[in-house]
Amino acid sequence: xxxIIRIAVQKSGRLSEDSLSLIKECGIKFYNGTGKLxxxxxxxxxxxxxxxxxxxxxxxxDGVADLGIVGENELVEKDKDVTVLKKLGFSKCRLSLAxxxxxxxxxxRYFDGKSIATSYPKILxxxxxxxxxxxxxHEISGSVEIAPSIGLAQGICDIVSSGSTLMMNGLKEVEExxxxxxxxxxxxxxxxxxxxxxxxxxxxMNAVQKGKSNKYVLLNAPxxxxxxxxxxIPGMRSPTILPLxxxxxxxxxxxxxxxxxxxxxxxxxxxxxxxxxxVPIEKMVI
Ligand code: PRT
Ligand code: ZN
Numbered sequence: 001x002x003x004i005i006r007i008a009v010q011k012s013g014r015l016s017e018d019s020l021s022l023i024k025e026c027g028i029k030f031y032n033g034t035g036k037l038x039x040x041x042x043x044x045x046x047x048x049x050x051x052x053x054x055x056x057x058x059x060x061x062d063g064v065a066d067l068g069i070v071g072e073n074e075l076v077e078k079d080k081d082v083t084v085l086k087k088l089g090f091s092k093c094r095l096s097l098a099x100x101x102x103x104x105x106x107x108x109r110y111f112d113g114k115s116i117a118t119s120y121p122k123i124l125x126x127x128x129x130x131x132x133x134x135x136x137x138h139e140i141s142g143s144v145e146i147a148p149s150i151g152l153a154q155g156i157c158d159i160v161s162s163g164s165t166l167m168m169n170g171l172k173e174v175e176e177x178x179x180x181x182x183x184x185x186x187x188x189x190x191x192x193x194x195x196x197x198x199x200x201x202x203x204x205m206n207a208v209q210k211g212k213s214n215k216y217v218l219l220n221a222p223x224x225x226x227x228x229x230x231x232x233i234p235g236m237r238s239p240t241i242l243p244l245x246x247x248x249x250x251x252x253x254x255x256x257x258x259x260x261x262x263x264x265x266x267x268x269x270x271x272x273x274x275x276x277x278x279v280p281i282e283k284m285v286i
Contacts, residue, residue, distance in 0.1 A: 003193035004045040005201075008065035011037075011050035015182055018090040019069040025282075026204035045197050056185075057082060063187050066194055067201075073159065073180040077120050081188060085198070086205060088182040092161075095120055095178040098171040099155045100148050105174045111135045111155060117147035118157035120178075127177045145169040210284040215261055218253050219268065219276040226250060228271040232264040236286060255281065 009019045020032060028044040039048045049065055056068040061080035069088065073095055097116070099105060108131050115136040118124050128135055138153050145165055147153040157177065160166060166173055184205070186198060221229045230239055235254035242251045252273075256264075261278060268276065 002045065003191070003197060004040075004047055005066045005190075005194050005197045006047045006049060006064075008049045008051050008056045008059050008068040008070075010053045010056070010069070013053060015053060015069060015071060015091050018088075018182065022069075022088065022090075022205065022208065025208045026201065028201075028204075044201075046201070054078070060185050060187050063189070066187050066190055067198065068185045069182055070185060071180050072183055073120065073123065073178060075183065075185060076178070077122050079122060082185040083188055084183050085186045086184040086202060088184060088205075089209065091180075091182040093159050093180050094161075094176045095123060095157060095180065096160045096173045097155055097157050097175040097177060098145075098160075098166050098173045101170050101172045103172075105172075108133060108175055110174070114155060115153040116155045116157050117144050117153035119144055120157060123178055124157045145171060204283075207283040207285050210286065211281040213257055214255050214281050214284055215258050216253070216255055216279040216281050217261060217276065218251060218279070219273045220244060220249055221252055221274070222272045223248050223250055225271040225273075226252070229268060229273055232267050232271070233260075255284070 010016045028041050028046060030039045030041040030048060032039055037050050041047070049059070051059065053070055053074050056065070056070040057075050057078040057080040059065040060068040060082045067085070071091055071093070073093070075082070075084070097111065099110070111128070111133050112135065115138055116124065117138040117140050119139065119141055121137050121139045124137055138147070140147065140152070144156045144158040146169060147156050148171065149169065156171065160173055163173060190198065217233060219229070226241065229252055233239060233252070233254040233256050235256065239252050239254035242253070244251055
């Protein structure tokens with residue numbers, strides 16, 4: 001029988017859209033109708049399980065799913081034995097300690113003897129231990145930010161992204177204790193045939209990720225400044241140089257990261273580059 005791998009992705013929530021678009025950008029087709037819990041790709045040996053994110057680390061460590069996409073916060077909190085195959089760069093957030101806005105705060109010692117509400121008791125307990133703080137942890141599963149105002153706890157430890165939820169609840173962020181982003185995780189004892197499929201998937205994900213962080217740059221330059229310009233945009237192996245119809249000018253094509261482009265734009269213009277075009281790259285294999 002031909003092998004197939006099973007990947008667990010969040011059914012609906014902050015990870016779902018980016019997880020599914022990454023898979024689609026890898027050229028993998030599947031049907032994702034509302035309410036579906038399972039789906040199989042029509043052009044790649046992969047099957048999808050749509051689950052709550054809390055369950056993904058456990059399903060992958062038990063081998064019910066071979067792969068999963070989950071936030072590092074959830075992964076570390078659940079403490080399951082899986083392999084992190086790749087950081088995916090989306091759903092970035094932080095887990096922070098916050099207290100009522102009006103409180104005076106000098107250091108993490110503030111929390112000594114206090115109570116903290118959180119949905120991440122393990123990460124919080126590990127952090128408090130590392131800081132030698134003894135605090136009472138109240139585990140609650142949602143709406144953590146209202147805990148101080150209803151007298152349930154004196155502080156909270158919760159996910160922060162823009163900070164507006166804290167602000168709206170009269171809280172201030174005082175310590176960042178954990179940084180998180182979405183990761184691709186894998187079961188630790190995958191059979192050879194499944195590993196070969198995982199490698200194919202990783203190859204495609206890497207090509208998509210590389211493409212996103214790089215740009216294709218085209219510009220016109222006087223031949224006399226080509227050396228200077230090539231030094232600024234060296235490209236993958238070396239830039240492509242094509243003669244323009246106008247004597248003494250060339251078109252230079254190269255690939256570089258967007259950051260590199262912005263850093264070098266003044267230099268390029270100073271060297272006489274004109275008609276600079278920056279074009280997105282869909283996939284990049286090097
Ligand atoms: O139903 P299911 O269990 O699958 O989903 P869930 O409700 O547990 O999780 P979900 O979809 O809210 O988040 C999934 C993952 O996205 C989290 O585990 C994080 O890794 C990541 N993530 C990124 C976030 C946020 N940003 C985020 N802002 N998770 C939660 N939040 C919440 C936070 O809890 C707080 O209530 O957003 C609020 C703070 O946001 P700001 O922008 O106001 O600071
Ligand atoms: Zn959840």
